[in-house]
Amino acid sequence: MNYILSVSDLSKSFGAVTVADEQNFGVTQGEALGIIGPNGAGKTSLFNLITGTLAPTSGTITYCGESITKQSAALRCKKGIARSFQVPQPFSGMTVFENALVAATQAANLRGQAAYDFCIKVLEQTELLAKANIVAGQLTLLDRKRLELTRALCTKPKLLLLDEIAGGLTESECVSLVDTIKAIHAEGVTIIWIEHVVHALLAVVDRLIVIDFGRIVANGNPQQTMNSDQVREIYLGIDADV
Amino acid sequence: MDWVNAIIQGTLLGGLYALFAAGLSLIFGVMRLVNIAHGDLIVFSAYVCLTITTSLGIHPLVALVLVVPIMAAIGYGLQRGLLNKTLGTDILPPLLITFGLSVIIQNTLLQVYTADPQKLSAGDLEIASIKVGSLAVGMLPLLTFAIAVAVIASLQYMFYKTALGRALRAVSDNQEIAQLMGLDKRHIFGIAMALALAVTAVAGVLLGIRTSFDPSVGGGRLIFGFEAVIIGGLGNIWGTLAGGVILGVAQTIGAKIDPGWQILAGHIAFLVVLAVRPNGLFPRMSA
Numbered sequence: 001m002n003y004i005l006s007v008s009d010l011s012k013s014f015g016a017v018t019v020a021d022e023q024n025f026g027v028t029q030g031e032a033l034g035i036i037g038p039n040g041a042g043k044t045s046l047f048n049l050i051t052g053t054l055a056p057t058s059g060t061i062t063y064c065g066e067s068i069t070k071q072s073a074a075l076r077c078k079k080g081i082a083r084s085f086q087v088p089q090p091f092s093g094m095t096v097f098e099n100a101l102v103a104a105t106q107a108a109n110l111r112g113q114a115a116y117d118f119c120i121k122v123l124e125q126t127e128l129l130a131k132a133n134i135v136a137g138q139l140t141l142l143d144r145k146r147l148e149l150t151r152a153l154c155t156k157p158k159l160l161l162l163d164e165i166a167g168g169l170t171e172s173e174c175v176s177l178v179d180t181i182k183a184i185h186a187e188g189v190t191i192i193w194i195e196h197v198v199h200a201l202l203a204v205v206d207r208l209i210v211i212d213f214g215r216i217v218a219n220g221n222p223q224q225t226m227n228s229d230q231v232r233e234i235y236l237g238i239d240a241d242v
Numbered sequence: 243m244d245w246v247n248a249i250i251q252g253t254l255l256g257g258l259y260a261l262f263a264a265g266l267s268l269i270f271g272v273m274r275l276v277n278i279a280h281g282d283l284i285v286f287s288a289y290v291c292l293t294i295t296t297s298l299g300i301h302p303l304v305a306l307v308l309v310v311p312i313m314a315a316i317g318y319g320l321q322r323g324l325l326n327k328t329l330g331t332d333i334l335p336p337l338l339i340t341f342g343l344s345v346i347i348q349n350t351l352l353q354v355y356t357a358d359p360q361k362l363s364a365g366d367l368e369i370a371s372i373k374v375g376s377l378a379v380g381m382l383p384l385l386t387f388a389i390a391v392a393v394i395a396s397l398q399y400m401f402y403k404t405a406l407g408r409a410l411r412a413v414s415d416n417q418e419i420a421q422l423m424g425l426d427k428r429h430i431f432g433i434a435m436a437l438a439l440a441v442t443a444v445a446g447v448l449l450g451i452r453t454s455f456d457p458s459v460g461g462g463r464l465i466f467g468f469e470a471v472i473i474g475g476l477g478n479i480w481g482t483l484a485g486g487v488i489l490g491v492a493q494t495i496g497a498k499i500d501p502g503w504q505i506l507a508g509h510i511a512f513l514v515v516l517a518v519r520p521n522g523l524f525p526r527m528s529a
Contacts, residue, residue, distance in 0.1 A: 051422055077424040091415040102412045105405040107424030155424060
């Protein structure tokens with residue numbers, strides 16, 4: 001398989017707590033992969049390992065054919081790995097546009113007018129253009145989530161990691177966000193999406209991975225995976241919103 | 243008229259203090275590093291200029307063309323090679339390391355240049371003045387103030403209008419996220435220290451032209467810099483200029499009352515501001 005990203009035997013533990021346990025999986029170019037799992041299963045830790053803010057205990061991460069396991073977060077970002085955070089973390093003292101510009105100039109290496117034009121294009125896509133000059137710290141939750149997405153897109157990612165970007169949104173907000181993500185995916189960006197709002201996830205992803213206690217317990221077709229016994233067992237008592 | 247004169251002289255002196263403070267403020271703002279060696283780096287810049295002017299026979303202000311890049315390079319090297327390793331969640335290591343650095347710089351200067359007071363000779367500029375009404379305003383203090391305003395305006399422009407400034411603000415705002423936007427904070431911190439020491443170089447040369455200096459005077463310059471930053475309010479570059487001016491005016495007025503009260507009056511002004519407005523007069527006004 002021609003993977004854009006693959007992890008092999010990836011493990012990470014903090015003392016007795018294992019957040020990634022011998023994980024093996026790959027994502028093909030242009031794919032949209034969903035990740036679900038109970039709280040504390042190690043989903044966000046997996047993103048931290050892929051982006052480089054956490055170093056794995058063992059195992060390797062391969063991106064575009066080379067091992068990036070030892071590379072810095074900044075370098076991985078420049079190579080096209082971007083993420084959004086579950087709890088939005090804007091540069092709160094800077095405007096929305098400046099937040100976008102930092103990503104466009106530092107990661108995507110754009111300069112001057114080209115950077116401005118690119119940011120405007122992305123802000124249009126994420127529907128934040130009207131709020132471009134607002135200081136990021138004053139945004140509402142939906143707009144902060146949109147800013148997370150904007151900033152990630154301004155790095156010109158090949159691989160976009162979305163961490164519970166639909167969580168906490170109203171139904172109509174969620175629908176418009178899903179449309180935006182579909183449009184991004186249609187442009188050829190590979191997506192890995194962690195989400196508890198399963199119906200939003202299933203509207204986009206081609207494949208689903210289920211993580212529990214740091215282990216990958218299922219990996220395959222979204223509908224079949226959702227109906228599998230493991231998933232039913234993990235989510236027993238939780239109203240699986242399918 | 244004497245009092246008006248004291249206020250004008252104090253204001254112009256404030257420009258020099260603002261230059262002492264600008265580098266300190268920049269470093270603290272970007273990486274939360276309190277640089278105890280800042281005063282000694284100012285004095286070190288003056289000695290670098292002294293060596294250049296005596297060996298090449300050029301005017302100290304012309305020598306800035308060399309002193310500024312030399313200090314900037316030292317700043318980048320110092321940050322990448324030493325200070326970056328001290329930065330973390332604990333603020334104590336950088337304090338201790340820069341304190342040690344301060345001792346090392348002072349003693350190295352003592353060893354190389356001896357304890358004899360030195361001065362940078364700027365020729366006619368030192369005594370030139372222009373008449374304003376019945377007052378004579380020195381060209382050098384006027385030039386110092388103009389340079390301070392220019393430096394602070396450039397820093398302000400750099401911070402808010404350039405990609406580098408946005409990078410510095412992004413790292414200052416959230417280091418971890420900035421890394422994920424492709425910013426290498428080790429490099430950004432290096433650039434910040436290079437900029438700070440470039441400003442320090444200007445401050446050191448102007449100090450050296452204005453008064454005599456020896457290896458031990460750094461500590462006093464550090465205090466004046468700190469006071470100007472705190473009076474103006476952390477994170478506000480123009481506030482730092484205001485802080486410098488307030489400190490300078492307080493000192494000259496103090497000296498006017500009694501020559502022995504110059505330093506004391508500055509400290510009192512600082513303490514009053516600290517008591518009344520603990521966050522400074524203009525905290526983050528332009529954030």
